Amino acid sequence: MDSLLNVAYGLLDKGLVPDFVTRLAIRALLRQRLSEINYGSFQANLEHKMRWIEKVRSRDVIADETKRANEQHYE
Numbered sequence: 001m002d003s004l005l006n007v008a009y010g011l012l013d014k015g016l017v018p019d020f021v022t023r024l025a026i027r028a029l030l031r032q033r034l035s036e037i038n039y040g041s042f043q044a045n046l047e048h049k050m051r052w053i054e055k056v057r058s059r060d061v062i063a064d065e066t067k068r069a070n071e072q073h074y075e
Helices: 002-013 019-036 042-057 066-073
Strands: none
16 A cells, blocks of 8 residues: 555656546545544534644644654655
């Protein structure tokens, strides 16, 4: 699966994937993510979101992997 993703990313980087295919893939990924974070009702979604916000606010560190992010940024 990873090798397939590497090939797909390579094609994307070279501009060989048509925009409509990219948009379809993005929409599919968004649908998948929205279904993953759906807790069944507006109230349940709100409660989960608020717990997540409180968890983020209570963190000591804002960014977890700054070194990796900087390496990627300066590639």
